[in-house]
Amino acid sequence: RLSSCSALPLPPGPKSSWLGAIKLPRVYPWRTYAEWKNIYGDLIYIYVLGNPVLILNSASAVSDLLEKRGGNYSSRPVRTMVSDLMGWNWMFSSMKYGPAWKQHRKLFLKHFPINTTTPFHPLQTKEAHVLLRNLLQSPDKFHFHTRRAAAAIILQITYGIQINEKVDEYGDNYVSLADKAMSTLAQAGLFGTYMVDYLPILKYIPPWLPGASFKRLAFQWRKLTLEMLNRPFDLVKQKMKDGIASPSIVASELEDIASGRAPHENERILKNVAATTYAAGSDTTVSVLMSLFLAMALHPEIQDKAQCQLDQVLNDRLPIFEDRQQLPYIDCICYELLRWNPVTPLGLNHFVSEDDEYKGYRIPKGTTVLPNVWAILHDPEIYPDPLAFNPDRFQNPEKNIAQGINEIPDAAFGFGRRMCPGRWLAFDSIWIAVASILTVFRISKAVDERGKIIEPQVEYASLLISHPKPFQCSITPRSSTTVKLIQQTADQD
Numbered sequence: 001r002l003s004s005c006s007a008l009p010l011p012p013g014p015k016s017s018w019l020g021a022i023k024l025p026r027v028y029p030w031r032t033y034a035e036w037k038n039i040y041g042d043l044i045y046i047y048v049l050g051n052p053v054l055i056l057n058s059a060s061a062v063s064d065l066l067e068k069r070g071g072n073y074s075s076r077p078v079r080t081m082v083s084d085l086m087g088w089n090w091m092f093s094s095m096k097y098g099p100a101w102k103q104h105r106k107l108f109l110k111h112f113p114i115n116t117t118t119p120f121h122p123l124q125t126k127e128a129h130v131l132l133r134n135l136l137q138s139p140d141k142f143h144f145h146t147r148r149a150a151a152a153i154i155l156q157i158t159y160g161i162q163i164n165e166k167v168d169e170y171g172d173n174y175v176s177l178a179d180k181a182m183s184t185l186a187q188a189g190l191f192g193t194y195m196v197d198y199l200p201i202l203k204y205i206p207p208w209l210p211g212a213s214f215k216r217l218a219f220q221w222r223k224l225t226l227e228m229l230n231r232p233f234d235l236v237k238q239k240m241k242d243g244i245a246s247p248s249i250v251a252s253e254l255e256d257i258a259s260g261r262a263p264h265e266n267e268r269i270l271k272n273v274a275a276t277t278y279a280a281g282s283d284t285t286v287s288v289l290m291s292l293f294l295a296m297a298l299h300p301e302i303q304d305k306a307q308c309q310l311d312q313v314l315n316d317r318l319p320i321f322e323d324r325q326q327l328p329y330i331d332c333i334c335y336e337l338l339r340w341n342p343v344t345p346l347g348l349n350h351f352v353s354e355d356d357e358y359k360g361y362r363i364p365k366g367t368t369v370l371p372n373v374w375a376i377l378h379d380p381e382i383y384p385d386p387l388a389f390n391p392d393r394f395q396n397p398e399k400n401i402a403q404g405i406n407e408i409p410d411a412a413f414g415f416g417r418r419m420c421p422g423r424w425l426a427f428d429s430i431w432i433a434v435a436s437i438l439t440v441f442r443i444s445k446a447v448d449e450r451g452k453i454i455e456p457q458v459e460y461a462s463l464l465i466s467h468p469k470p471f472q473c474s475i476t477p478r479s480s481t482t483v484k485l486i487q488q489t490a491d492q493d
């Protein structure tokens with residue numbers, strides 16, 4: 001495959017100047033790249049200031065390259081702004097393919113084994129109940145309550161840190177730390193947002209120069225990045241010294257290190273893995289649940305259908321994971337939330353380690369690969385009427401398989417050897433939250449002081465991790481019985 005590559009043409013794409021100067025879409029690039037499919041096809045090659053970039057616009061190209069040729073397509077590009085300047089280089093999601101990344105991923109999978117989430121179900125259920133109580137108390141703060149719930153699950157498992165139920169958005173706590181730090185990553189994370197991504201040499205320019213605002217920003221943001229890495233980890237160490245640490249991944253691994261069952265160098269890996277989990281888990285599921293509130297406000301008929309199934313199966317109690325078989329429509333809603341507006345529309349960048357050839361084209365070593373998750377999940381051949389929020393599309397799996405349509409949207413979690421290893425935990429956190437919220441609340445469009453309906457807009461931020469832009473909705477208990485159900489959870493948990 002590799003021998004005669006150099007004679008082959010590069011994949012088609014928009015032409016840049018010989019220096020590689022080219023104007024690329026700055027907002028919603030995934031949509032533009034999806035449109036370019038009509039001009040260039042599934043593979044689009046762009047040469048940007050010395051950087052070869054390949055966009056993969058279809059499930060088959062992603063499967064052929066990122067999955068079947070995973071050995072060559074599983075690295076990550078050097079990200080000067082994010083890793084060097086902002087200090088995110090401890091995230092193993094950005095490490096290049098190799099022994100260090102493998103050690104990190106192995107440790108992660110030791111504690112979050114493939115397809116196994118049952119041990120986390122009691123915590124996920126408890127946190128879904130806290131979310132219900134908070135939504136009952138102050139429904140207008142639904143965004144913050146959702147963030148709190150996501151962070152609470154991850155911090156408890158990873159560091160044994162419990163987040164107070166009543167914490168608010170102004171407290172200097174781990175929820176707001178994740179919020180602030182992750183928003184900097186979301187802003188800078190899309191490849192090419194800053195020129196220094198393309199021209200790493202720019203990182204040496206003095207920060208006081210007029211064109212160096214990126215550097216001043218990076219140093220400011222770096223404090224948050226390092227706080228995320230250090231603060232929770234140091235807290236566990238201190239608590240262990242004081243003999244008051246709660247069980248957690250970090251505590252159990254540190255015990256192994258202290259007792260000599262694990263080598264000392266594992267501490268650095270552990271710290272990185274723990275903070276990566278904190279970062280990867282505290283923002284992503286939030287986007288999905290915000291999409292739930294938005295979609296339900298817009299589609300009362302879908303909510304009716306879900307609530308009809310929930311009422312039949314649950315008969316005035318809250319859902320538990322054991323109900324999942326009987327609640328297939330909740331699965332359909334979760335799948336559609338992941339597909340409709342994917343959390344990472346351009347996935348995470350992959351990187352080509354060696355020269356390659358595909359479909360008669362040359363793919364040079366050192367190419368940054370952008371898998372267009374949005375395009376894959378909006379391919380009209382696979383997902384008819386792709387812009388519509390329609391969970392019903394997933395209702396008949398046998399028929400879908402026979403027709404080759406409406407695949408489960410696994411692409412939302414990325415591809416091949418780098419595919420999200422937290423996806424089982426993530427899906428379960430989403431599932432129990434969706435099932436619990438819809439059991440007890442009615443979500444509808446908000447109304448202003450003059451009684452006028454406020455139409456929520458389906459608008460998402462054009463960032464690495466894409467959230468719906470701020471919107472209002474009304475979240476009210478479905479009945480006095482559901483109010484009681486929510487209140488009773490305070491005694492049960």
Ligand code: HEM
Binds near residue numbers: 092276347
């Ligand atoms: C809806 C929720 C989530 C979505 C949509 C999501 C999506 C993704 C995507 C697209 C990737 C990149 C895959 C690739 O490179 O092809 C990724 C990587 C990763 N995710 Fe998730 N994720 C979610 C939740 C989580 C959670 C809750 C955790 C932790 C418990 C987590 C941990 C990770 C880690 C550690 C990586 C890096 C993997 C590596 O580079 O080897 N994710 N995720």
